[in-house]
Amino acid sequence: MASTSRTPEVAGLLERFARGDRRALARALTWIENQQPGFEQLLHATHSGLGRAFRVGVTGPPGAGKSTLTEKFALLCRRHDQKVGILAVDPSSPFTGGALLGDRIRMQDLTLDEGAFIRSMASRGRLGGLATTSLEAADLLEAFGFDVVIHETVGVGQTERDIVSAADTTVVVLVPESGDAVQTMKAGLMEIADVFVVNKADRPGAENLERALTTTLGLKPHDGRDWAPPIVRTVAVEGKGIEELAAAIDAHRSHCYESGASTAKQRARSADRVRDLVARRVDAHVWEWGGGEEILERALDRIRDGDATPYSVADEIVAAVGLDSRSARPGTEQEERG
Amino acid sequence: MASTSRTPEVAGLLERFARGDRRALARALTWIENQQPGFEQLLHATHSGLGRAFRVGVTGPPGAGKSTLTEKFALLCRRHDQKVGILAVDPSSPFTGGALLGDRIRMQDLTLDEGAFIRSMASRGRLGGLATTSLEAADLLEAFGFDVVIHETVGVGQTERDIVSAADTTVVVLVPESGDAVQTMKAGLMEIADVFVVNKADRPGAENLERALTTTLGLKPHDGRDWAPPIVRTVAVEGKGIEELAAAIDAHRSHCYESGASTAKQRARSADRVRDLVARRVDAHVWEWGGGEEILERALDRIRDGDATPYSVADEIVAAVGLDSRSARPGTEQEERG
Numbered sequence A, B: 001m002a003s004t005s006r007t008p009e010v011a012g013l014l015e016r017f018a019r020g021d022r023r024a025l026a027r028a029l030t031w032i033e034n035q036q037p038g039f040e041q042l043l044h045a046t047h048s049g050l051g052r053a054f055r056v057g058v059t060g061p062p063g064a065g066k067s068t069l070t071e072k073f074a075l076l077c078r079r080h081d082q083k084v085g086i087l088a089v090d091p092s093s094p095f096t097g098g099a100l101l102g103d104r105i106r107m108q109d110l111t112l113d114e115g116a117f118i119r120s121m122a123s124r125g126r127l128g129g130l131a132t133t134s135l136e137a138a139d140l141l142e143a144f145g146f147d148v149v150i151h152e153t154v155g156v157g158q159t160e161r162d163i164v165s166a167a168d169t170t171v172v173v174l175v176p177e178s179g180d181a182v183q184t185m186k187a188g189l190m191e192i193a194d195v196f197v198v199n200k201a202d203r204p205g206a207e208n209l210e211r212a213l214t215t216t217l218g219l220k221p222h223d224g225r226d227w228a229p230p231i232v233r234t235v236a237v238e239g240k241g242i243e244e245l246a247a248a249i250d251a252h253r254s255h256c257y258e259s260g261a262s263t264a265k266q267r268a269r270s271a272d273r274v275r276d277l278v279a280r281r282v283d284a285h286v287w288e289w290g291g292g293e294e295i296l297e298r299a300l301d302r303i304r305d306g307d308a309t310p311y312s313v314a315d316e317i318v319a320a321v322g323l324d325s326r327s328a329r330p331g332t333e334q335e336e337r338g
Helices: A008-018 A022-034 A039-049 A066-079 A099-106 A129-144 A158-165 A176-185 A206-219 A242-259 A261-289 A292-304 A310-320 A333-337 B008-018 B022-034 B039-049 B066-079 B099-106 B129-144 B158-165 B176-192 B206-219 B242-259 B261-289 B292-304 B310-320 B333-337
Strands: A054-060 A084-090 A116-122 A148-154 A169-174 A195-198 A231-233 B054-060 B084-090 B116-122 B148-154 B169-174 B195-198 B231-233
Touching: A008 A022, A008 A039, A022 A039, A022 A116, A022 A129, A039 A129, A039 B310, A054 A066, A054 A158, A066 A084, A066 A148, A066 A169, A066 A242, A084 A129, A116 A129, A129 A148, A129 A158, A129 A261, A148 A158, A169 A242, A176 A206, A195 A206, A195 A242, A206 A231, A231 A242, A242 A261, A261 A292, A261 B261, A261 B292, A261 B310, A292 A310, A292 B261, A310 B039, A310 B261, B008 B022, B008 B039, B022 B039, B022 B116, B022 B129, B039 B129, B054 B066, B054 B158, B054 B176, B066 B084, B066 B148, B066 B169, B066 B242, B084 B129, B116 B129, B129 B148, B129 B158, B129 B261, B148 B158, B169 B176, B169 B242, B176 B206, B195 B206, B195 B242, B206 B231, B231 B242, B242 B261, B261 B292, B292 B310
Parallel strands: A054 A148, A054 A169, A084 A116, A084 A148, A169 A195, A195 A231, B054 B148, B054 B169, B084 B116, B084 B148, B169 B195, B195 B231
Antiparallel strands: none
């Protein structure tokens, strides 16, 4: 089914979605989460609704207080009459999951608010599915009409970093105890941070952490960008520093618009999405429809017995699904056929 | 070029490689690192030399003493007349690189030893290249005849975890200061650890860390496996605890052979490699030869202007490279053509 085609079911859901039916939004998010047939048609059809919301990524180690901070920031947005959608992505396995879900329960003030929407997503299988699915869910919230879309996740893996780094502004939340970890995280969280939050800043070590951050950032220019990530101290549970955080996010937002970074980021985001979608389709083509899985399964014994190698088997699979690399070079039959 | 074909250059390098020429090994590793034409032919041809070496993955946060520990363990292997190959993968960018490289210099005793070989690899571009390339380099060391192949890397990202988790035994190195981080790392390093090392165990906090590990492991059965990762205390710079580490690694090795886990792991490793290779080929097909890059570049303006969406563009690209998903379903022309 091409992305542009619409079944009656898709059309019906779209109609309710366009009317602002929150249950239709919830249903559509489930479609995306399960990659249910028709979900790409939904996303294609709602794509024209993008480009209006501001996206904030919130990440940091477990226990940093991301959920509380996200809630307080969301409540502040609501006081300014901005509609807020929140997506929490739990990177842990189904067996250890539930931590973020539990945090959701605390967001009582938001769950009863028509101008807010909260959704937790569990991680899915391999093959880069999680990052794309999660970004597609954010698209849907944006298309539904939320002014601010917040993506919250534990910053432990590449997938989670991919998710938050797709935001317009990425907030990295640390706690005084993170001091030792700053060196470790340098290569990871550091390069995606647009704003640092030192949460639980009333605890000992807040100043040390701030100094460690300043030193680290001072030593290494921030990716050649002309934005120096500010450090905001908060005590989220008491609502302290939330206005300052909002101001820092706003400053980064203005900076991005003025420097043209927003446009460039939007373009890069589109390109990344296309690449992810192509990979998803090609993957399904090779492994589900093309028979790659059966060839691989039969070949494993031959590899074990020394009658084949992963290299010759990869050749076989690529040829079997009609992708023999030689036939795709310009000027050959594959090129002319298209 | 199919994996099974051999150019005179490949044949020449293979001949020197088979004679045990270390310069041929170094050259072959460079081919792999640069994905130079012919590198897959090399790997295909040397694949029959696999299955003999024991592979140890060493990972942990920066500053945990991985390099020193690796060196001491390698020296112990040498005293038992085992030939040791070491691959160090630096996950940092070219601009921040050199840390692991610097560590290499300390391994003086090994670099002058004909029975040892040390190689640092810098990380490469996107698209899962690093993990596969790095595992291919380990294959080459194994095929060259090393009895033990050690893969050392900083455990910060998914790629690095992929590398070490492909080992027969994965050693996670922590230091007393890692105590706070244990909770954070749970989802990541914890699930890949076969052996824990508390290095710099003469520092305060070693007992706390060990208790934190025991609690964490006790709370969560280790992936349903029947192996409980032992915790070994070391002071690597003084050579303390290295015999105990070797004993723990040996115990895990025996356990894997007896339980059949080795065979299963070898099979899974082959399957993973085939998948990675297919992805590498398909990616090159779509983006390099198939013209996907040009279509994408032209489409970005249309997406910005609302005349296309990433979904319709992905459809276009998949169709343009001869992979229209419908034509690959069983029973259609694509299937019959093959």
